[in-house]
Amino acid sequence: MVPLRRLLLATLATLVLAAPAFADNIPEGRRIGLKGYDPVSYFEDGKPMLGSREHWYGFDDVIYTFRSANHRTKFVANPERYAPQFAAYCAGGISKGYKVEPDPEAWLIANGKLFVFQYKDRVPMFRETIGEVETKARENWPKLRSN
Numbered sequence: 001m002v003p004l005r006r007l008l009l010a011t012l013a014t015l016v017l018a019a020p021a022f023a024d025n026i027p028e029g030r031r032i033g034l035k036g037y038d039p040v041s042y043f044e045d046g047k048p049m050l051g052s053r054e055h056w057y058g059f060d061d062v063i064y065t066f067r068s069a070n071h072r073t074k075f076v077a078n079p080e081r082y083a084p085q086f087a088a089y090c091a092g093g094i095s096k097g098y099k100v101e102p103d104p105e106a107w108l109i110a111n112g113k114l115f116v117f118q119y120k121d122r123v124p125m126f127r128e129t130i131g132e133v134e135t136k137a138r139e140n141w142p143k144l145r146s147n
Contacts, residue, residue, distance in 0.1 A: 024054065039064050091117060
């Protein structure tokens, strides 16, 4: 029993010592999605809120920042639920065949998925046509993903 306890303590110590490595240590040259807004906040807070470089996570070739360790933990446990569609590029642009960075405050949640857009004033139109936009974007995404 004592060796197991030592192993558990050593593992815990390793995790505690490694945790600060995430703090503000975002890899150079990586794209920060949503211009630093916390993707979990759209779902949990009902609005976009800025994340902190202290809490980040890389998913789908994108770095996301979170306003709290709790939000980061939720994202890590289920990134497909919280990550914006199309690696946080404008869904409207993807549906038309090109990538463009969105305005993180131009967004909607449809069918449990987060979609972001380039322009806030177009969100009502996208809300009406999200099924068509999503279908076209999903068709275009495989060829745009790696560009």
